[in-house]
Amino acid sequence: MxxxxxxxxxxxxxxxxxxxxxxxxxxxxxxxxxxxxxVSVMEGMKAYTREQNAAMGSNKINIYIYSNVWDxxxxxxxxxxxxxxxxxxxSLSEYIDGVTPVGWLDATVSYGTKTSANMSYQWDEEGNLxxxxxxxxxxxxxxxxxxxxxxxxxxxxxxxxxxxxYNQVCVLGAQAAKVFFGSADPVGKVMQVNGYNFEVVGxxxxxxxxxxxxxxxxxxxxxxxxxxxxxxxxxxxxxxQVTVKDSEMITEMISRIGGFLKGLIDRxxxxxxxxxxxxxxxYENEQMTVIxxxxxxxxxxSLLVGGIGIMNIMLVTVTERTREIGIxxxxxxxxxxxxxxxxxxxxxLCGIGGVVGVAVGTAGSIILGKxxxxxxxxxxxxxxxxxLSLSVALGILFGVYPAIKASRLQPVEALRAE
Amino acid sequence: xxxxxxxxxxxxxxxxxxxxxxEVRALDGVSVTIDRGEFVAVVGQSGSGKSTMMNxxxxxxxxxxxxxxxxxxxxxxxxxxxLSRIRNKEIGFIFQQYNLIQNLSVxxxxxxxxxxxxxxxxxxxxxxxxxxDRVGLAERYRHKPTQxxxxxxxxxxxxxxxxxxxxxxxADEPTGALDSxxxxxxxxxxxxxxxxxxxxxLITHDNGIAATARRIIRxxxxxxxxxxxxxxxxx
Numbered sequence: 001m002x003x004x005x006x007x008x009x010x011x012x013x014x015x016x017x018x019x020x021x022x023x024x025x026x027x028x029x030x031x032x033x034x035x036x037x038x039v040s041v042m043e044g045m046k047a048y049t050r051e052q053n054a055a056m057g058s059n060k061i062n063i064y065i066y067s068n069v070w071d072x073x074x075x076x077x078x079x080x081x082x083x084x085x086x087x088x089x090x091s092l093s094e095y096i097d098g099v100t101p102v103g104w105l106d107a108t109v110s111y112g113t114k115t116s117a118n119m120s121y122q123w124d125e126e127g128n129l130x131x132x133x134x135x136x137x138x139x140x141x142x143x144x145x146x147x148x149x150x151x152x153x154x155x156x157x158x159x160x161x162x163x164x165x166y167n168q169v170c171v172l173g174a175q176a177a178k179v180f181f182g183s184a185d186p187v188g189k190v191m192q193v194n195g196y197n198f199e200v201v202g203x204x205x206x207x208x209x210x211x212x213x214x215x216x217x218x219x220x221x222x223x224x225x226x227x228x229x230x231x232x233x234x235x236x237x238x239x240x241q242v243t244v245k246d247s248e249m250i251t252e253m254i255s256r257i258g259g260f261l262k263g264l265i266d267r268x269x270x271x272x273x274x275x276x277x278x279x280x281x282x283y284e285n286e287q288m289t290v291i292x293x294x295x296x297x298x299x300x301x302s303l304l305v306g307g308i309g310i311m312n313i314m315l316v317t318v319t320e321r322t323r324e325i326g327i328x329x330x331x332x333x334x335x336x337x338x339x340x341x342x343x344x345x346x347x348x349l350c351g352i353g354g355v356v357g358v359a360v361g362t363a364g365s366i367i368l369g370k371x372x373x374x375x376x377x378x379x380x381x382x383x384x385x386x387x388l389s390l391s392v393a394l395g396i397l398f399g400v401y402p403a404i405k406a407s408r409l410q411p412v413e414a415l416r417a418e
Numbered sequence: 419x420x421x422x423x424x425x426x427x428x429x430x431x432x433x434x435x436x437x438x439x440x441e442v443r444a445l446d447g448v449s450v451t452i453d454r455g456e457f458v459a460v461v462g463q464s465g466s467g468k469s470t471m472m473n474x475x476x477x478x479x480x481x482x483x484x485x486x487x488x489x490x491x492x493x494x495x496x497x498x499x500x501l502s503r504i505r506n507k508e509i510g511f512i513f514q515q516y517n518l519i520q521n522l523s524v525x526x527x528x529x530x531x532x533x534x535x536x537x538x539x540x541x542x543x544x545x546x547x548x549x550x551d552r553v554g555l556a557e558r559y560r561h562k563p564t565q566x567x568x569x570x571x572x573x574x575x576x577x578x579x580x581x582x583x584x585x586x587x588x589a590d591e592p593t594g595a596l597d598s599x600x601x602x603x604x605x606x607x608x609x610x611x612x613x614x615x616x617x618x619x620l621i622t623h624d625n626g627i628a629a630t631a632r633r634i635i636r637x638x639x640x641x642x643x644x645x646x647x648x649x650x651x652x653x
Binding site: 002005012013016323324326327328329330331332333334335336337410411412415 | 473476478479498499502503505506507511513517518519521522530531533534535536578582
């Protein structure tokens with residue numbers, strides 16, 4: 001007897017007991033659909049956080065350097081480590097896009113009659129900004145723009161010489177330029193920052209895209225050379241950011257920079273910390289994996305229960321059809337033919353359950369993906385293939401015992417059954 | 419001088435619960451030889467061992483002791499697979515309760531032994547239809563057994579038994595569930611098959627039916643108490 005015949009027989013038997021077959025299929029399809037939905041939603045969740053992290057800058061390394069040497073007035077006597085860090089990072093320019101101190105400045109900026117001190121703004125009902133919003137003021141190096149996805153459209157960017165010479169210059173973001181200068185060209189104009197004169201040397205292009213069109217504040221910034229702290233006030237920089245070209249290199253760069261800082265900083269005078277958002281991402285991924293395993297475990301249990309259900313039904317089927325098995329054996333069916341018949345039947349029942357489960361699981365993934373992440377999540381191909389194979393394997397696994405039991409029946413005794 | 423028989427039982431025992439108080443000797447030292455082309459009726463009361471004898475002869479059961487030589491082969495030495503092959507190719511079974519598979523059509527039932535022979539679908543269908551034609555049910559091939567009368571079902575069973583053209587036909591009370599007219603019809607088929615060369619072994623408790631056989635073997639308590647050949651009018 002060949003497999004085609006076994007399939008035909010199995011189909012006849014499944015079709016012949018439609019109600020029972022549907023219930024049996026149900027028990028498998030629920031498990032398969034649950035597994036599929038869980039796995040693909042987990043995959044979607046991972047992709048979603050990956051995307052989020054990329055937007056937040058998963059190619060960024062955060063460095064924190066502190067000094068614990070103080071004078072009697074409470075002033076920090078630590079040295080400025082940035083030039084050394086800057087040179088070191090530039091020697092790794094193959095891997096590193098830029099390095100900059102990270103710091104904010106609390107100051108009043110004004111040009112002519114416009115001053116950040118008395119700007120007022122509000123949002124209308126549709127969320128549009130009305131009025132002028134004060135810009136955020138950043139300290140940075142000449143590589144601030146590299147690290148923050150900014151590029152010059154007018155004038156020039158900050159230069160290392162601006163740092164060394166404490167030049168009173170600044171570069172405006174697109175929105176800040178609009179706030180203070182309207183459509184006029186700001187380059188060469190002199191602004192007052194806490195009363196000090198600062199020359200605008202350049203303007204950055206806008207970072208707005210279609211997706212963040214209402215977040216004009218990301219362009220509302222002014223960047224000053226970090227060394228102008230000496231004029232504008234504030235402590236030495238303690239936080240720095242390195243932008244790595246390839247996020248795969250993050251771990252390597254963290255260890256190299258850490259090694260460099262270890263040699264640079266006297267442990268009696270201070271310390272440092274090097275880390276990245278990727279570590280958070282890894283942590284989140286780990287958590288996600290744990291959640292996935294727990295949910296997957298529950299789904300696996302439901303599959304196991306479904307499988308036991310299959311075994312139960314197949315045992316009932318074998319008992320009910322003892323006489324048929326006897327007849328088949330009497331007219332020449334070998335044991336292997338009987339095994340094949342019941343295995344194929346169990347595999348087919350579960351296979352149908354698998355197909356329905358994959359269909360429902362796909363729908364479930366799409367619906368849940370839309371509801372939870374506003375994303376269209378299609379189950380990965382491997383999940384679909386795995387779910388189908390799993391269901392058939394389940395049928396065969398739990399069909400083995402009933403099938404062998406059927407084949408072991410003695411023809412004489414089987415024929416005597418009612 | 420007789421040739422070695424087609425079927426030969428040598429001192430065959432079938433004992434259940436051997437050695438216990440409830441021991442039953444269904445066959446108690448049976449020796450018999452049946453030649454090709456014979457028409458044998460095995461007669462006896464219920465419990466005489468005739469069904470056990472048919473099970474042994476039909477390779478459905480293995481004797482506890484003694485040898486069963488079928489066509490020169492000792493059945494006791496055969497594997498389950500080889501026994502299946504013998505049941506499939508050498509023997510056609512006809513049962514009292516027809517033993518058709520209810521959810522298969524008439525044609526599919528008749529095709530079943532051919533499926534287990536691995537015959538391809540086109541030839542199989544042709545052979546099955548030939549067999550159905552011989553029992554006069556070719557045009558009802560699509561019916562389910564439950565849609566037919568007992569006599570018709572038994573004719574389907576006969577078609578299934580002869581579809582593989584086996585040299586031996588074993589019929590266990592084939593008329594037991596039928597009225598006398600359809601019973602005679604079934605007997606007629608068996609006689610026709612015998613005339614064409616098939617060896618027929620007919621198990622029955624009915625002396626009237628047995629009287630139509632050329633040879634009668636009478637069993638009681640697992641032993642042969644009579645074995646005689648008689649003239650019949652249908653040859």
